Amino acid sequence: MDLQGKTILTGVKPTGTLHIGNYVGAIRPAIELGHHVSQTGRHIMFVADYHAINAIKDAVLLKRLRKEIACVYLACGLDPNQSIFYMQSDVPELFEMTTILMAYTPKGFMNKAHAYKAAVDKNHIKGEPADSGINMGLYTYPVLMASDILSYDTDLVPVGKDQIQHVEIAADIAGSINALYQKEVLKIPSYFVQEASQTLPGIDGQKMSKSYNNVIPLFGTDAEIKKAVMSIKTDCQDINAPKNPEEILLYHIIRGIAPDTVVQEVKEGLEKGGMGYGTIKKMLLASILQEVSEKREKYNNYMAHFDDVQDMLNEGAKKARAIARPVLERTKDAVFAR
Ligand code: ADP
Ligand code: TRP
Numbered sequence: 516m517d518l519q520g521k522t523i524l525t526g527v528k529p530t531g532t533l534h535i536g537n538y539v540g541a542i543r544p545a546i547e548l549g550h551h552v553s554q555t556g557r558h559i560m561f562v563a564d565y566h567a568i569n570a571i572k573d574a575v576l577l578k579r580l581r582k583e584i585a586c587v588y589l590a591c592g593l594d595p596n597q598s599i600f601y602m603q604s605d606v607p608e609l610f611e612m613t614t615i616l617m618a619y620t621p622k623g624f625m626n627k628a629h630a631y632k633a634a635v636d637k638n639h640i641k642g643e644p645a646d647s648g649i650n651m652g653l654y655t656y657p658v659l660m661a662s663d664i665l666s667y668d669t670d671l672v673p674v675g676k677d678q679i680q681h682v683e684i685a686a687d688i689a690g691s692i693n694a695l696y697q698k699e700v701l702k703i704p705s706y707f708v709q710e711a712s713q714t715l716p717g718i719d720g721q722k723m724s725k726s727y728n729n730v731i732p733l734f735g736t737d738a739e740i741k742k743a744v745m746s747i748k749t750d751c752q753d754i755n756a757p758k759n760p761e762e763i764l765l766y767h768i769i770r771g772i773a774p775d776t777v778v779q780e781v782k783e784g785l786e787k788g789g790m791g792y793g794t795i796k797k798m799l800l801a802s803i804l805q806e807v808s809e810k811r812e813k814y815n816n817y818m819a820h821f822d823d824v825q826d827m828l829n830e831g832a833k834k835a836r837a838i839a840r841p842v843l844e845r846t847k848d849a850v851f852a853r
Pocket of ligand 1: 530531536537538539540541675713714715716717722723724725726
């Protein structure tokens with residue numbers, strides 16, 4: 516895909532402490548993209564804290580999660596001089612834009628949005644009224660997300676499959692506003708699914724997810740990471756039996772995170788037989804620590820000096836507002852014929 520000169524935007528919801536699945540599937544690719552795109556275009560990356568309050572009402576917890584996410588991205592190499600990096604709640608233009616977009620969003624779009632439908636389905640299973648526990652923030656989630664996207668004349672939004680529908684809704688809203696006023700008031704965004712992103716299994720073999728309690732924490736202590744790695748589920752085949760690596764959970768995890776040479780060694784060891792699961796776990800642990808140790812040190816440093824991070828976020832918000840303001844004014848010009 517030609518990313519020359521494009522504006523690419525990614526939002527990250529601070530809803531949980533991050534694990535190595537998030538790292539290989541979302542954080543690393545987003546940062547690499549930032550390095551690539553910022554040469555010719557614009558890379559925007561923000562913490563979607565207003566999206567998070569739909570789910571998290573514990574203010575102290577949310578404070579910690581917002582902080583953690585910002586520090587994780589910086590520690591993993593996001594460069595605030597190359598990428599525009601900010602907290603969503605520091606850009607008030609987004610909320611004016613959200614109010615405008617609301618007026619052009621058919622209610623039916625919201626009824627069909629995945630996050631809302633999933634919440635309704637859960638209520639149905641529990642035998643509760645359809646809208647029980649569902650707030651308007653969750654219901655209108657895609658409108659705020661459309662505002663996130665449309666406020667910067669975004670060309671492309673890299674997404675996981677679950678977010679495609681949201682970008683399509685943003686494109687539809689922009690399309691109907693443009694059609695109504697017969698000019699390009701808002702830029703129509705596209706999504707792209709990043710091919711490289713892979714799903715890392717957790718220590719029990721299901722998808723690694725904070726909801727399944729099966730994670731290897733990204734920036735846990737050595738002891739926490741070791742405990743998780745040593746708990747990876749294994750079978751009781753004879754150590755000397757030749758095995759198909761594809762059928763071995765440990766192999767799938769090591770393939771997601773370890774360098775190619777280690778992956779190859781484990782593959783051959785399993786195929787030939789004779790390489791025990793304990794040995795492979797030690798190799799996996801060493802690979803994870805090699806990948807994360809330096810970043811973890813940076814992370815702890817950022818967490819301990821959050822004032823510096825706050826300064827970076829403030830700078831980022833200023834840059835974001837400078838882009839969002841003219842887009843908002845252009846939109847107000849159109850809808851009020853100013
Ligand atoms: P979780 O499943 O832990 O709740 P989220 O749904 O918040 O994680 O996902 C945040 C980001 O991390 C998404 O972009 C998602 O695609 C990515 N991600 C989450 N789990 C994995 C995994 N096991 N492997 C690869 N990527 C993942
Ligand atoms: N909805 C996204 C998620 O759950 C987070 C998000 C909010 C986002 N606004 C966005 C992603 C704008 C891309 C673009 O992961």
